[in-house]
Amino acid sequence: MASATFLSTLSLANKNYLLLTPTHAYAKGYTNNFRVSNLPSIVVRKEGSVRSQGFVAMQEKGGSTLSDDSRTKTPHVLTVAGSDSGAGAGIQADLKACAARRVYCSTVITALTAQNTVGVQGVSNVPEDFVAQQLKSVLSDMQVDVVKTGMLPSVGIVKTLCKTLREFPVHALVVDPVMVSTSGDVLAGPSILSTFLEELLPMADIITPNLKEASALLNGMQLETVDDMRSAARLLHNMGPKNVLVKGGDLPDSSDAVDILYNGHNFYELRSPRIRTRNSHGTGCSLASSIAAEVAKGYPMLSAVKVAKRFVETALDYSKEIDIGNGPQGPFDHLLRLKSHSQACHRQQPFDPSDLFLYAVTDSRMNKRWGRSIIDAVKAAIDGGATIIQLREKDAETKDFMESAKACLRICHLHGVPLLINDRVDVAIACDADGVHVGQSDMPARVARTLLGPEKIIGVSCKTPEQAEQAWVDGADYIGCGGVYPTNTKENNITVGLNGLKTVCMASKLPVVAIGGIGVSNARAVMEICASNLKGVAVVSALFDRECVQTETRKLHEVLLGSNIGST
Numbered sequence: 156m157a158s159a160t161f162l163s164t165l166s167l168a169n170k171n172y173l174l175l176t177p178t179h180a181y182a183k184g185y186t187n188n189f190r191v192s193n194l195p196s197i198v199v200r201k202e203g204s205v206r207s208q209g210f211v212a213m214q215e216k217g218g219s220t221l222s223d224d225s226r227t228k229t230p231h232v233l234t235v236a237g238s239d240s241g242a243g244a245g246i247q248a249d250l251k252a253c254a255a256r257r258v259y260c261s262t263v264i265t266a267l268t269a270q271n272t273v274g275v276q277g278v279s280n281v282p283e284d285f286v287a288q289q290l291k292s293v294l295s296d297m298q299v300d301v302v303k304t305g306m307l308p309s310v311g312i313v314k315t316l317c318k319t320l321r322e323f324p325v326h327a328l329v330v331d332p333v334m335v336s337t338s339g340d341v342l343a344g345p346s347i348l349s350t351f352l353e354e355l356l357p358m359a360d361i362i363t364p365n366l367k368e369a370s371a372l373l374n375g376m377q378l379e380t381v382d383d384m385r386s387a388a389r390l391l392h393n394m395g396p397k398n399v400l401v402k403g404g405d406l407p408d409s410s411d412a413v414d415i416l417y418n419g420h421n422f423y424e425l426r427s428p429r430i431r432t433r434n435s436h437g438t439g440c441s442l443a444s445s446i447a448a449e450v451a452k453g454y455p456m457l458s459a460v461k462v463a464k465r466f467v468e469t470a471l472d473y474s475k476e477i478d479i480g481n482g483p484q485g486p487f488d489h490l491l492r493l494k495s496h497s498q499a500c501h502r503q504q505p506f507d508p509s510d511l512f513l514y515a516v517t518d519s520r521m522n523k524r525w526g527r528s529i530i531d532a533v534k535a536a537i538d539g540g541a542t543i544i545q546l547r548e549k550d551a552e553t554k555d556f557m558e559s560a561k562a563c564l565r566i567c568h569l570h571g572v573p574l575l576i577n578d579r580v581d582v583a584i585a586c587d588a589d590g591v592h593v594g595q596s597d598m599p600a601r602v603a604r605t606l607l608g609p610e611k612i613i614g615v616s617c618k619t620p621e622q623a624e625q626a627w628v629d630g631a632d633y634i635g636c637g638g639v640y641p642t643n644t645k646e647n648n649i650t651v652g653l654n655g656l657k658t659v660c661m662a663s664k665l666p667v668v669a670i671g672g673i674g675v676s677n678a679r680a681v682m683e684i685c686a687s688n689l690k691g692v693a694v695v696s697a698l699f700d701r702e703c704v705q706t707e708t709r710k711l712h713e714v715l716l717g718s719n720i721g722s723t
């Protein structure tokens with residue numbers, strides 16, 4: 156993963172050339188890491204104005220000669236934005252969002268604002284040549300992956316930025332076209348529009364206008380519905396950015412927070428429950444910075460936007476009670492209430508609903524009965540074609556469970572299969588599992604989300620449409636619905652039947668996996684209810700209460716492949 160990430164950084168940095176300062180290329184050991192001697196040619200270009208540092212440009216042909224086995228580059232976002240003295244938005248929000256997402260953030264300040272929860276009381280622009288000086292200081296020395304822009308208050312500053320970016324190309328450019336604060340104060344006037352549209356937008360990998368900004372960029376076009384947002388995204392895409400995210404935070408009469416992402420080919424309607432809170436000042440800046448942070452880590456744009464949106468949603472939810480300032484819109488907390496998140500910053504596979512296709516749930520008693528370890532059970536299920544694993548260890552000692560979970564996680568990750576832990580959020584955090592599955596009487600999904608962070612997978616067992624709705628509101632990724640058929644695995648479990656399953660699927664905004672008494676003989680009937688969000692079946696006894704787990708999994712896999720499930 157690291158290798159793919161950096162290679163694309165290199166090739167995007169400047170088509171065929173990788174630009175590295177001598178500090179990076181030599182002092183930091185990249186010359187060894189990238190086996191420079193294998194490269195077809197090395198060109199040294201002098202950049203006299205930057206403290207006489209030279210630039211090493213290494214020609215990269217097809218990228219195949221580079222190897223970065225031992226690379227440990229710190230993901231780095233440079234934000235070019237205005238300061239908010241109240242620290243809810245602008246540079247301060249960007250720093251906090253990047254810190255929360257565990258990415259280094261450097262800062263070029265374009266303007267100082269005297270601002271609080273009431274509004275903007277004053278603005279003082281930084282002279283354009285001093286913006287240029289800050290940009291050069293950072294970009295000539297530091298290996299910036301992504302530049303994110305916020306408040307760009309003058310034509311001169313926009314032009315300076317574009318010129319500097321041509322001189323120092325970076326992997327990606329995230330443009331938040333900040334124009335008017337939520338309090339209605341102008342942060343960048345209409346005079347910048349033409350330069351913005353002609354010079355900056357075509358360089359952007361993504362632009363993130365809110366409704367008002369999208370309208371301003373489109374000559375005052377009226378935007379009131381999700382369909383209008385789609386039209387706006389398409390028109391803005393024609394102006395040159397690779398992706399357009401039109402944010403619907405201010406969409407009137409919407410119970411969900413809906414954003415539209417358009418990449419020139421597909422539209423993605425990204426919905427999350429709208430958090431009822433006064434503390435939403437700076438959501439736009441934080442979203443754009445979080446997108447930049449995820450892109451800097453190497454995520455593709457769609458995953459970056461999804462994780463960023465989930466992060467903002469979680470932070471808003473956990474900042475509802477914060478009481479700062481007397482104005483109408485308070486800041487939210489990126490870090491403090493969320494500080495117990497898993498410290499891990501490794502890249503996790505983003506959740507893909509098709510992973511629910513053949514969902515194997517282990518059972519400690521069954522493994523004991525058949526004399527196999529949990530690790531052997533997991534291996535066999537994966538060999539048979541399981542696409543996701545849940546460890547459901549009701550009797551194991553916590554310490555043993557953790558150790559087995561860690562071993563299972565290694566096996567799962569070798570095969571690209573996500574591993575979830577049943578009930579035990581603590582064990583999931585301790586072993587950095589991909590997520591948890593919780594029941595109705597376990598820890599609520601919203602609390603689990605806060606503890607686990609925005610990128611982990613959370614599933615919730617649901618029997619009714621109301622529970623399915625709650626799971627969505629609580630920020631879950633999928634629901635498990637059942638028992639579809641009677642089962643011995645769970646005592647006193649109410650059976651919902653195929654009709655109950657269908658009702659829940661129809662009501663659920665989340666993907667669904669069916670569970671309860673399902674096996675080779677009836678899996679097809681389950682799939683044939685034909686709900687587009689029913690993505691697979693979860694199975695315990697039919698796989699693990701048998702002599703050969705691998706054979707049973709393979710048989711079930713064949714049955715599932717023979718149906719239409721997962722193909723929608």
Ligand SMILES: Nc1ncnc2c1ncn2[C@@H]1O[C@H](COP(=O)(O)OP(=O)(O)OP(=O)(O)O)[C@@H](O)[C@H]1O
Pocket residue numbers: 244336337364365366402403404405412413414427428429430431432435436437438439440441442464467468471
């Ligand atoms: N109350 C809310 N609940 C959940 N998500 C929200 C809420 N308000 C905004 N969002 C989300 O936050 C992100 C930022 O969108 P928003 O439209 O608020 O940006 P903005 O107007 O640029 O913000 P800013 O106040 O920083 O200028 C979007 O993903 C949006 O859907």
Ligand SMILES: Cc1ncc(CO)c(N)n1
Pocket residue numbers: 236237238239244245246268270305306333335336337342436437438439440
């Ligand atoms: C400095 C600054 N940048 C951006 C915004 C938009 O939220 C703001 N209010 N202040």
Ligand SMILES: [Mg+2]
Pocket residue numbers: 333365439440
């Ligand atoms: Mg904004």
